[in-house]
Structure formats: structure tokens, C-alpha cells
Amino acid sequence: MFKFSFPNKLDKKVPLLLPVCSDQIKTVPKKLLNGLSKKQTEAVRAALRKGVPDDGLLPVYSGDATVLLMLLAKEKSLKTRSVRETSSQIFSAARKYKIDGLTILTGTLNDELVRAMREGIVIGSYEYNDWKGVIHKEKAKKQTTLKSVSFTGNKTAGESKRLLQLQKSIALTKDLINCPPKTATPSYLEKKSREIARQLKDVKVTVFKEKELKKMGCNGILAVGRGSHEESRLIILEYKGGGKKAPIALVGKGVTFDTGGYSLKPSQYLESMKQDLGGAATALGGFYAIASLGVKKNVIAVIPTVENSINSHAYRPDDVIKMYNGVTVEVTNTDAEGRIILGDALAYTAKKYNPRAMIDMATLTGACAYAVGNDFTAALGTNNDLISKIIESGKEVDEPVWELPLHERYKKELDSPIADIVNCSKLKAGTVEGGLFLQHFVPKEINWCHLDIASVAFDESKKQATGRNVRMLLNFVKKY
Ligand code: BES
Ligand code: MN
Ligand code: ZN
Numbered sequence: 001m002f003k004f005s006f007p008n009k010l011d012k013k014v015p016l017l018l019p020v021c022s023d024q025i026k027t028v029p030k031k032l033l034n035g036l037s038k039k040q041t042e043a044v045r046a047a048l049r050k051g052v053p054d055d056g057l058l059p060v061y062s063g064d065a066t067v068l069l070m071l072l073a074k075e076k077s078l079k080t081r082s083v084r085e086t087s088s089q090i091f092s093a094a095r096k097y098k099i100d101g102l103t104i105l106t107g108t109l110n111d112e113l114v115r116a117m118r119e120g121i122v123i124g125s126y127e128y129n130d131w132k133g134v135i136h137k138e139k140a141k142k143q144t145t146l147k148s149v150s151f152t153g154n155k156t157a158g159e160s161k162r163l164l165q166l167q168k169s170i171a172l173t174k175d176l177i178n179c180p181p182k183t184a185t186p187s188y189l190e191k192k193s194r195e196i197a198r199q200l201k202d203v204k205v206t207v208f209k210e211k212e213l214k215k216m217g218c219n220g221i222l223a224v225g226r227g228s229h230e231e232s233r234l235i236i237l238e239y240k241g242g243g244k245k246a247p248i249a250l251v252g253k254g255v256t257f258d259t260g261g262y263s264l265k266p267s268q269y270l271e272s273m274k275q276d277l278g279g280a281a282t283a284l285g286g287f288y289a290i291a292s293l294g295v296k297k298n299v300i301a302v303i304p305t306v307e308n309s310i311n312s313h314a315y316r317p318d319d320v321i322k323m324y325n326g327v328t329v330e331v332t333n334t335d336a337e338g339r340i341i342l343g344d345a346l347a348y349t350a351k352k353y354n355p356r357a358m359i360d361m362a363t364l365t366g367a368c369a370y371a372v373g374n375d376f377t378a379a380l381g382t383n384n385d386l387i388s389k390i391i392e393s394g395k396e397v398d399e400p401v402w403e404l405p406l407h408e409r410y411k412k413e414l415d416s417p418i419a420d421i422v423n424c425s426k427l428k429a430g431t432v433e434g435g436l437f438l439q440h441f442v443p444k445e446i447n448w449c450h451l452d453i454a455s456v457a458f459d460e461s462k463k464q465a466t467g468r469n470v471r472m473l474l475n476f477v478k479k480y
Helices: 038-050 078-086 091-095 111-124 134-144 157-178 187-200 210-216 219-225 274-292 339-353 368-371 384-395 407-416 430-439 472-478
Strands: 003-005 016-021 055-061 066-070 101-104 147-150 203-208 233-240 248-252 254-258 298-310 321-322 329-332 356-362 378-379 401-403 448-452
Touching: 003 157, 003 219, 003 321, 016 038, 038 055, 038 066, 055 219, 066 078, 066 091, 066 210, 078 356, 091 111, 101 111, 101 329, 111 147, 111 157, 147 472, 157 187, 157 219, 157 274, 157 472, 187 203, 187 210, 187 233, 187 254, 187 274, 187 298, 203 210, 219 298, 219 339, 233 274, 248 274, 248 339, 254 339, 274 298, 274 356, 274 472, 339 356, 339 430, 356 368, 368 430, 378 430, 384 401, 384 407, 384 472, 407 430, 430 448
Parallel strands: 003 147, 016 066, 016 101, 101 147, 248 298, 248 356, 254 298, 356 448, 378 401
Antiparallel strands: 055 066, 203 233, 233 298, 321 329, 378 448
16 A cells, blocks of 8 residues: 655656546646646647547656656546546556656546545555465566655645545455455454454444353354354444444444355355455444544444354254344255344344444345346335435445335245244345345334445456445445
8 A cells, every 4th residue: 555645845756647638638728737847748748649548547758757647538527436447547557657656636627526536546556465475576576566646736634534544444345355264254353343443442342252142142143153163253343433322333244255054055156255244344444434534423333243154063954043033034045144144133233222223234145236237236125214315325426326125015925834934035036035034133113224235345357355335334424
């Protein structure tokens, strides 16, 4: 991760990044070139005259410091999202053109777009190299890495702090998801949660181990975790940001690896199942952002965490589990495990904290990506006000959320011949089924929303976590 600063004066030796809109190429506005030397100005004009590719980054050499042109769409049609996305490529472009420090000019972009550009640069600097070995290290020696970025403009220390905390929070979420499952276990999540609590003031952490979970009656968490050598946990972080109001609860599914259990996943579906702690990672990243930026709200993060694996103690199809709130569940599929651990966590959180809003996040169903595609998070619940505020918060930061029907008429699908409900039925709308199951563990009076993030948490093409929804959560909590 690089250092960034907001200096008062430009350092003439440091390369510059200049955002240029496609309609500024033919007739270059004077204002655009503010801050460039004479040589740089001429070279940039010449490069623009020559014609440049539509979208991307282009270095211009003049004898003075390099100017990296960032080419954007027409000024009037610029969207924060595309500016953020193009800006996220600056880190790798700097590597390509051997630039180790950059001063960012704002060009003619408005404040909102400048903000998006800064976020894009900072977030795009993320790399996950913890497991790279000697081969990578040899290569890295020869490469240039962008180490410092200074932003011009009249921004203050406040912006610098915001960017740093945002960078750390999103990296926390991504690191947890990217980390191999042999390391990222339930006790690892405990360790990370304790680190967060140690680092931040006004944060308290409580961890329930198996012995306590048994006393409490969290038999759902225990059942799913029983097939693994790794001990299960229920982790609770509490942040007191202000006032006496009840907290907002962020509940995250923390299945550190999902084999499917005895309802074993076929091999192509096992790959990437380290992402199944994505809900927990997002709740922790969001919580970290909120607490480290000192948002004046009370917030808790609740993480039920297990490994869903197989041994002779593992739970089986046909088992019946008596959950924390007394509801009994017939296990019809051990691969529908997330809803079981969340059931206990939701019921416990509602009873213990009576939160003013309870949002759970989970990589709950493969069906989610079929329902909403890879750019949307699915939202389900019965509280229209809460759901519309979440959708609005997502829209504002370009992390879109779409509502699916959590409708009464499907409820009977979960009827069980032996227990209160089954954990898996034949409803084709798998994401809706997951939401209907969870609803049994949330008292009616609680403002609750379930977010299925299985569609967005992990980028299958890059095999990398996305960090999605951390910014959405921060934005939501600030306003709610
Ligand atoms: N963790 C999976 C869902 C998942 C799939 C997340 C792909 C990310 C990418 C979840 O525990 C699961 O196995 N769900 C089953 C539910 C079914 C058994 C009702 C699924 O989606 O097949
Ligand atoms: Mn599963
Ligand atoms: Zn799972």
C-alpha cells in the first residue's frame, strides 16, 4: 500500500497524472493544463493532437517529469463509477511505465468525480501477495511500484484520513476472503476481531467458544461446525459511536470453507469456497470503516463462524436441530449450512441487543448470481423503509442492490414432516428460499434485511475478492 498526501506545493520532479475528457482533446481548455511546465504542456498538446486511444492511460515524455494522461469519456457524460474504475488502473499503469510516485491533478473534474478518482486510485492499489514465493520476489525486485501519491486541491487532513481508513477497511475484507482456508479459520477470525478491538477505541469484543455456545443453545452453529477439527465461534464486536440508541447490527456468515458436508459439493464447486466467509469479511470491513472513521452511531458486528467439513461427527441429512430460538430444523441438505449458523446468530442478536436495524450478509446461494447477475447484491426483507434506504445507499456509491420477493406465498415450501421447517426445499428461487428460512429467526418487530452477496463478493474471472459493499455499509450507517 502506498503513502498519500495533500501537499501545498507541487514537486516539479514527480510525474503527474492528468485526467482528460474525450471532448477536451480537439480544443484543449486552458484550465486543464494548470500546473504543467512549458515542456510538459507542449508535449501533452502534441500527444493529444496525434490522437489517443479512447479509454486508458498514456504516458507523455517531455524532458521534464512524465505526464500520465488518463483518458475519460465526454465531460458531461462522466459517471463516478467509470472514473473510479479507470482510476483503479493507475497503480498497474505506474508499474508498466516505471513510475514510483505521482501527483494527481484534478483537471476539470468536479468535486464528486475527484473524490471517485481518489477512491479508485487508493482502492486499485490493493495487491494480495502474502502467499507469493521466491519466484515472485525475484520478479518484484526488478519492478517499479507506486509508493507515494499526492493529491492536489484544497482538501484537508480529513480527506486523507478518510482515504486511509477506506483503504484499510476494504483491504481487510479482501484479505480475509483471499486468504487460504487452512489459515483463515474461525480462530483466525477471532484473532483478527481482537486485533480490530485492540486498535480502535470504543470497541469491545466478545467471543463465544463451543462450550459456551452449547450452554446458550446455539445448536445450529455447533451442528454445522461439528464435522471439522476447527472449533466454531460466535464473535461479537460492539462499537459505541454515540448516544443511547439501540445499535445497528451487521451479521455476517463466516463459513471459512464450505465443502458442502455430507451433501458434498462436486469438485468444480469446491474451488473458491474460501469465499464463504464473505459475509463475515464484509461485516468486519464495514464495521472497521465505521468505527475507525468515528461515525457517531452505535454498531455491532456479529460473526457466526464454522468450517463446513466432514468427519464421523459431522451433521447429516435427516438430523434435526433445535435452534437457539426453539425452532426445529430438519436437515435435508448439509450444503445449505449458512442459513443454519445465521439462524442462531440472528435470533441471538435480536434477543440480546434488540437492534434498531439488523442486516445480515452472506454468500448464501449460488442461485443469487443467476437471479441478479454479478453486479448486484440481492436484498430480501419485509421492511420497505430499511430496504429502500439500503438500495439508496448502494446506488450513491455505485454498489447496486436489487430487491427480491420475500413473499408469504412461498413459505409453505419449507414445511417439514418431522420438524418445524427444512433447511432446503425444492423452490427454484434459491435465494428467496434462503431468505424465507432466515425469516424464522427474526422476531417480527425487528427491522431486518438479508443481503445475499454470493453474486458479488468474489470475482471468479480474477479469482479475487472484490471488497464490495464495505462502502455501501459505511454510507448506509452514516445516514440511518
Ligand atoms: N456457500 C454456498 C453458496 C455459494 C455458491 C456461494 C457459489 C458462493 C458461490 C452455500 O452454502 C451453498 O452451498 N448453497 C447451496 C444451497 C442449496 C443446497 C439449497 C447452493 O447454492 O447450491
Ligand atoms: Mn453450502
Ligand atoms: Zn456456504
